[in-house]
Amino acid sequence: MPDVFDKCRTWHAYETVVTAGVYPYYRTLTDRTDATTVQIEGRQVLMAGSNDYLGLSTDPRVIAAATTAAHRFGTSCSGSRLLNGTLTLHEELEARLAAFLHREAAIVATTGYQTNLAIAALLGRDDVVFADRRNHASLVDAIRLGHAKHRRYRHNDMAHLKELLSTADPAAGRLIVTDGVFSMDGDLCDLPGIVELAQQHHARVMVDSAHDIGLLGVRGSGAAEHFRLEEQVDLVMATLSKCFGSLGGVLAGPAEVINYVRHRSRSILFSAAMPPANAAAALAALDIIRTEPERRHRTLDLAEALHNGLRALGFDTGRSVSPVVPVHIGDDMTCLRFWTELFAEGIFTNAVMPPAVPDGQAVIRASLSAQHTDSHLARTLDAFAAVGRRLDVIPPIPPSTYQ
Ligand code: PMP
Numbered sequence: 001m002p003d004v005f006d007k008c009r010t011w012h013a014y015e016t017v018v019t020a021g022v023y024p025y026y027r028t029l030t031d032r033t034d035a036t037t038v039q040i041e042g043r044q045v046l047m048a049g050s051n052d053y054l055g056l057s058t059d060p061r062v063i064a065a066a067t068t069a070a071h072r073f074g075t076s077c078s079g080s081r082l083l084n085g086t087l088t089l090h091e092e093l094e095a096r097l098a099a100f101l102h103r104e105a106a107i108v109a110t111t112g113y114q115t116n117l118a119i120a121a122l123l124g125r126d127d128v129v130f131a132d133r134r135n136h137a138s139l140v141d142a143i144r145l146g147h148a149k150h151r152r153y154r155h156n157d158m159a160h161l162k163e164l165l166s167t168a169d170p171a172a173g174r175l176i177v178t179d180g181v182f183s184m185d186g187d188l189c190d191l192p193g194i195v196e197l198a199q200q201h202h203a204r205v206m207v208d209s210a211h212d213i214g215l216l217g218v219r220g221s222g223a224a225e226h227f228r229l230e231e232q233v234d235l236v237m238a239t240l241s242k243c244f245g246s247l248g249g250v251l252a253g254p255a256e257v258i259n260y261v262r263h264r265s266r267s268i269l270f271s272a273a274m275p276p277a278n279a280a281a282a283l284a285a286l287d288i289i290r291t292e293p294e295r296r297h298r299t300l301d302l303a304e305a306l307h308n309g310l311r312a313l314g315f316d317t318g319r320s321v322s323p324v325v326p327v328h329i330g331d332d333m334t335c336l337r338f339w340t341e342l343f344a345e346g347i348f349t350n351a352v353m354p355p356a357v358p359d360g361q362a363v364i365r366a367s368l369s370a371q372h373t374d375s376h377l378a379r380t381l382d383a384f385a386a387v388g389r390r391l392d393v394i395p396p397i398p399p400s401t402y403q
Contacts, residue, residue: 022336024343024351034058035369036376040348048366048380049350053323054214054288054295055371057245062284066246069280077273082263085273093279094250096286101213101221101238102230103252107262108282110274112210112239113138115249118265119177119206119235122257123148127173130164130203132156136183137356139208145266148175155182158193165201174203180223181211184357184365186303186320188212191223195232206235211322214243214289215296243289243296246281248274295370299323302368302377309381310366314394326352326363327384329393335362338387345383 017023031039035055038047056062069089077085090108098106109115116138123129123146131143134155143150151168153161161176168174176198178189191207198205209222217225224233235253240246251261262268288295303323310317316328329335332353339351342364350365357363366384368377388394 017336020333020336022333022340024336024339027348032058035371036373038348040343043346045343045346045348046376046379047348048368048372048376049348050367050369051211051242052245053299053367053369054243054245054285055369056243056285056288057281059245059285059288061288062245062281065284066277066281069276073276075277076275079272080269081273082269087273087276087279089276089279089283090274093283093286096283097238097250098252100219100286100290101236101250101252102225103236103254105255105258106250106252107258107268108240108248108250108274108279109265109268110248110271112237112241112249113141114267114271115237115239115251116142116208117145117267118142118251118261119237120145120266121261121264122146122175124173126171127175128168130161130168130174130176132178132182132189134182134185135177135179136208136210139177139179143177148173156187156190156193158190158197161194162197165197165203168201174198174201175206176203177206178208179211180207180209180226181216181322181324183211183324184352184363185318185326186211186322186324187318188223188226188321191227191229191233195229199232204234205232206237207233208237210237210239210242210249211324213238214285215299215322220289220293220296240278240282240285244282244285246285247278248282298370299368302370302372305377306366306368306380309377310384313381313385313388315384315388323367323369325366327366329362329364330360332362334391334393335364338364338391338393341387341390342383345386347380347383 027040029038035052079085093108094106120142125147127148129143129148130151133152151164153164176194207223213222214220216222224230237251240248306325307317318326329338335351342349352363352365389396
């Protein structure tokens with residue numbers, strides 16, 4: 001008789017990688033000093049693979065806010081926002097995030113993933129959603145959960161988006177959904193192109209600013225502000241688990257839309273509310289993001305230096321404009337070896353494999369935070385150079401030194 005567990009017995013991908021000694025996932029942090037330094041399985045390593053882009057998760061002010069909230073409200077909301085789980089902290093956070101994002105209203109959910117799932121409530125049978133092929137998995141899942149038709153356009157390809165919009169049912173409601181900064185490549189969406197097409201084809205626009213809130217734009221409110229297109233974007237989603245050093249997500253937009261989502265989204269209705277400590281941490285982080293712009297400038301400067309340094313060594317780093325620096329390796333096994341050797345050199349990065357990226361396009365994803373020093377940057381580059389040469393990913397002599 002077939003057994004639902006059969007697939008687990010016949011799945012050997014994990015075993016193969018563990019046997020080869022190159023398994024990079026679920027590595028255990030035994031201690032954490034700050035955004036730059038962690039102990040993994042007893043070894044101290046430089047953290048170059050975290051989304052704590054501003055280094056706020058260990059900021060004393062953020063920790064103090066979280067601790068005070070835990071003492072005041074306990075460690076859990078013990079229920080959903082709808083029933084018993086709405087705190088003054090959530091309401092304050094929503095009001096302040098709505099103001100920061102220049103929106104009428106906002107709702108926070110327990111994770112960024114759930115925040116994106118919440119948009120499923122907006123995707124009815126008579127609607128069509130147009131999504132960039134490289135959008136984050138949580139947006140893909142939100143669309144699967146909704147009832148709208150799903151049209152995927154090639155990454156940042158406005159001609160393709162135009163074609164899909166032109167051939168869609170004229171009676172359908174339309175939503176274009178894109179990451180602001182794409183999570184694997186660190187590149188920006190073509191928001192001016194998207195907004196122009198949205199206006200021509202009566203579509204609404206939603207931007208997932210998970211990787212750009214706190215970083216891009218004059219005030220640091222993300223991609224829409226960066227492009228000066230805040231008015232033309234209808235919905236902004238962002239996570240609080242990256243620049244905010246906390247956990248949770250926010251969806252901001254017109255008051256009637258947010259009120260509808262608040263009452264109709266299953267990922268919000270049927271899950272416990274964001275814990276008090278996380279809401280308070282996000283509020284404290286928002287103050288810091290608003291008042292200490294030098295942090296985001298440092299993060300972006302370091303990212304640019306990392307990007308340029310890697311490119312000078314001969315690596316292909318794509319078109320990143322964010323702290324997400326992808327180093328294109330290609331073959332899965334080479335990527336896993338690369339990760340393992342970097343780890344042996346004392347540098348922790350992320351190995352990103354299919355299905356997070358297309359087949360044959362595995363990348364090492366590196367990110368430094370505002371707390372990293374120039375010497376951390378130099379150590380990271382030295383390790384990449386040594387491993388890249390050893391594994392023949394880059395030439396023995398940097399191309400920049402050729403005459
Ligand atoms: N959107 C994007 C673009 C992301 O990169 C992520 C997280 N990697 C999420 C949403 C989900 O956010 P969270 O981790 O807070 O659930």
